[in-house]
Amino acid sequence: MPGAIVVGGGIAGCLTAVALRRLGWDVEVAEARPADADELGSFLTLQSNGLAAMRALGVLDVVLPLGFPTPVMDLWSASGRRLGSMPLGPPLDDGSPARTVRRGDLYRVLREAAVTAGARVTTGRRCTGVVETGARVVVTFADGSTAAADLVVGADGVRSAVRPAVSGRNPGARYLPLLNLGGFSAGVAPDLAAPPGRMQMMFGRRAFFGWATAPDGATWWFANVPRRVEPAPGELAAVPSAVWRAELAALLADDSGPAARIVAATPGDLGAWATYDLPRVPVWRGRRTVLVGDAVHAASPSSGQGAAMAAEDALALARCLRDVPDEALAVYEGLRRRRVERVVAAGRRTSSSKAAGPLGRAVRDAVMPHVLRRIGPDGGLGWVFAHRNDWEEPVAADAVPRR
């Protein structure tokens, strides 16, 4: 039985482990964070192409009980003018629409799914290097231990340790000049609640604000705040939540809508993250090493596609290993590269539109309603949402042009 070490136990890593177990591989998932690490903050929306890939991998039934449906996004200007609406992809054929879930819950159920599928998930195991040695590939960990396998999958996120090991030509992540803050209000006055199933997005004067109201009445929100200079490691975590609250109150004060009051109604800690992307990674694979998820194509959170792309990668890689084992890594790259680079580019454009200056804002607010009407109900993203592959669907060796 071939064996794989999957470096990183996030979305891409756990789903790759599930997929490789379906092929009968022996799989270890090596996750850097300790088992009792704090829940990873905030939430994310799983759009329909991501749910479809999860269904193909057999994990949709553990994901659907999480969070709540958010099939539609409404867009607002800072003055309270509705700019338009957009579905977050068509529902699956069983009727399941896009879903907004807590990030920590999603990681938990996917890790459980990997264990249930028969993978060994080890925690506190940080990869520091990967070396291919003939028929094996050897992973070194921070505690000095090593492990060998037939294949190493680098699923270790945007700051991947596997990416530079695959090639010294591979770049580090690119900072996007936008901070991401988020929280969960314990419940807000009914007049502040978003309509059920509708993610609300406001292009504020000084910050972008998104919110949705969960069935229990809590409002889940995030804010994007322009920040030109990349924060130093640990800098954001050291800022007390009271300081973020005060900063957001000032930034949102002149905008119409409930943003400032939702932030004020949020107890406890607020999470803050810098945002990054990876527009193009020249080398995705060695002979026995391959990258998946954010490690190879991190997209701005504004794309709303990072988790979905990770699920699509896991599915594509496993189908290639099954159907074209001698050329699996090359065919996988060929199947995925163009699509994910387009998604990253689209995410970058969305991210920039959130940090527009006064003139850019005026143009955007005037033009967006017409553009949304002209490009149709999918907001021009039909190609993103429509992507579907079944587990059974065979991959042909000549399915894609090889580099």
Ligand SMILES: Cc1cc2nc3c(=O)[nH]c(=O)nc-3n(C[C@H](O)[C@H](O)[C@H](O)COP(=O)(O)OP(=O)(O)OC[C@H]3O[C@@H](n4cnc5c(N)ncnc54)[C@H](O)[C@@H]3O)c2cc1C
């Ligand atoms: C604020 C925010 C909002 C977002 N919103 C959305 C959204 O609405 N929709 C969406 O689809 N996506 C969203 N994303 C993106 C999405 O979270 C990522 O694209 C997704 O998590 C990628 O999964 P991954 O498994 O590749 O990486 P990750 O989820 O980052 O997992 C990587 C794992 O590898 C581990 N690791 C790191 N280094 C090592 C190492 N050296 N050794 C071992 N393990 C290691 C990490 O601890 C982590 O568990 C958002 C991201 C952010 C930051």
